[in-house]
Amino acid sequence: MNIKKxxxxxxQFLLVFFLIFLLSVKDLSLYxxxxxxxxxxLIGHVWLSQxxxxxxxxxxxxxLLIMTAQQVFNTLFVFSGxxxxxxxxxxxxxAVIFMAVPFFILYLxxxxxxxxxxxxxVKDATTIxxxxxxxxxxxTVSMGKTIKKGRNSLSRENLNEIMDDIxxxxxxxxxxxxxxxxAFFEECQRSLADRHLYIIISSxxxxxxxxxxxxxxxxYNHVSLSxxxxxxxxxxxxxxxxxxxxxxxxxxLAQFHKKEDAEILVYSLKVSKEQKQKIIDxxxxxxxxxxxxxxxxxxxxxxxxPNIMFCSQFVYNMLKTADLEYFQSPAAKIKPTDLVEKDYxxxxxxxxxxxxxxx
Numbered sequence: 001m002n003i004k005k006x007x008x009x010x011x012q013f014l015l016v017f018f019l020i021f022l023l024s025v026k027d028l029s030l031y032x033x034x035x036x037x038x039x040x041x042l043i044g045h046v047w048l049s050q051x052x053x054x055x056x057x058x059x060x061x062x063x064l065l066i067m068t069a070q071q072v073f074n075t076l077f078v079f080s081g082x083x084x085x086x087x088x089x090x091x092x093x094x095a096v097i098f099m100a101v102p103f104f105i106l107y108l109x110x111x112x113x114x115x116x117x118x119x120x121x122v123k124d125a126t127t128i129x130x131x132x133x134x135x136x137x138x139x140t141v142s143m144g145k146t147i148k149k150g151r152n153s154l155s156r157e158n159l160n161e162i163m164d165d166i167x168x169x170x171x172x173x174x175x176x177x178x179x180x181x182x183a184f185f186e187e188c189q190r191s192l193a194d195r196h197l198y199i200i201i202s203s204x205x206x207x208x209x210x211x212x213x214x215x216x217x218x219x220y221n222h223v224s225l226s227x228x229x230x231x232x233x234x235x236x237x238x239x240x241x242x243x244x245x246x247x248x249x250x251x252x253l254a255q256f257h258k259k260e261d262a263e264i265l266v267y268s269l270k271v272s273k274e275q276k277q278k279i280i281d282x283x284x285x286x287x288x289x290x291x292x293x294x295x296x297x298x299x300x301x302x303x304x305x306p307n308i309m310f311c312s313q314f315v316y317n318m319l320k321t322a323d324l325e326y327f328q329s330p331a332a333k334i335k336p337t338d339l340v341e342k343d344y345x346x347x348x349x350x351x352x353x354x355x356x357x358x359x
Contacts, residue, residue: 016299023092028079031095032071038102039067046109059109066102073098165239166295169246172304174290176240176247180283184233184250188280191227196268197276197324198226199315199348200234201336205259220265223312223336224251227276229268229351235283237293237314247291248283248307248314257356267340267348275322282321294332301332312336 025031046059078091168175201220224236234251241255256264291307298310309317312334319325327342340348 016296019096022096023089025092028074031074031078034099035067035070035074038099039063042102042106045106049109059105062105063102066105070095070098070101165242165246168239168242169295170292171294171296171308173292174247174305174307175292176245176249177290178287179240179244179247179249180235180287181250184235185280185284188227188233188283191233192273192276194228195271195273195276196229197271197279197319198229198231198234198351199267199269199339200224200226200231200264201267201340202256202264203259203262204256205262206239218335218337220337221335222256223315223339225279225315225318226266227280229266231266236311237291237309238311239293246293246295248286253354260357261355262357263353263355265340265353266351268351269319269324269326269348271322271324275324278322279318282318297332301330303332312339315339 022030042063043060046056046063049056051059074095078088078095200223202222202224203220204222206222222236222238224234226232226234231253234253235249236251237247238249238251238255239246240249253264256262286307289307291309292305294303294308294310294313297303297308297313303309303313309331313331316325316329316331316334316339320331326345326347327338329338329342
C-alpha cells in the first residue's frame, strides 16, 4: 500500500471514528463547542479575505445566525431530555449533518469570490451569476430528492433492523465458514458445460440496500455471481439473512423480493471452462478459509483481511482471479452498478430481467 492510500485510509478512518464519537455523546456541550468554533474560524476566514467590508459584515451575520439556529435546534430538539434509544441517535445524526451548513455558505462565498475576481463586464457578471444560481438550484433539487429518499430509507424500522444486525458483523475476523454445501459445489461443477458466468444486479429493498442507495443514488445496490443461467448457483457477500453469518453465502431468488417493486437484471459474460473452474476453486477456498462482510469498508473502502469483502468487491475480485475483469479499478471502490456501467468494451450480454411484482 503506497503512502497516498495509507493517508486516505487514515482520513476516512478518523472521519468514521469522529462520527461514531459524536453519535455516542449524550450531552449538548461538545456540539455547542464545535458549532461555536466553526463559526469563529469561518468568520475569521471572511475577515482575512479580500472582500469589501459590507460583504464581510453580511457573511459574519449569516454565520452567527447559523450558529444560533444550530444551538437552538440542539437545545430544543436534539438534547431536550425526552428521547432515548434509536430516536435520540437519529436526532444526533441530524445535528451532525447540521454542522455542514456553514461550510455550504463558505462554498457560496467561494463562488462569489470567483465572480468578483473574474467578472470584467456586466455581461460576464450576469453569465457567471446565472450559472452560479443554476448550479445552486440543481444542487438544491438534488439535495431535496436525496433528503426525501433518505427520510424513507432511514425509517425507524430500517434503522432498528440495521442496528440489530451490526453485532453479527466483524471487520477484523472471519465469522462465516463452510456455509456453502457440497451440493452447491456439485451444481457449480455441472455448470461447466455452460461457457458463461452470470452477473446479477438487484434492487432488493432490504434495509441495508435502501441505506446504501441514499449515498450511491443508484436504484440497484447489490450484485451477485452465478455459474448457471437459471441462478441455481447464485452467491455473493451479504448479511446471511440472519440464518448464516455475514460473508460469502448462497442466495435464493426469494431473498431479493423485499419490496413490491424489487427487480433483478441478469447479464452473461463469456468464459472458458478453465476460467470458470478457477473461480469455482477460489470460491471453495474462501468457503474453507472463512469470510466476513466488509460492512465498515463500505465507508473506509479498505479491507483488513483478504476475505472480508462486500458484494461488488467480491464479484470484481472473482473476475480478476480468472483474468476476466473488463475495467480497472480498486475492488474496494467499486459500486454494484459499476459492473455494468463500466463495461466499456461490451463484454457483457443482457440476458433477462425479473420484476417480482409481475410474477
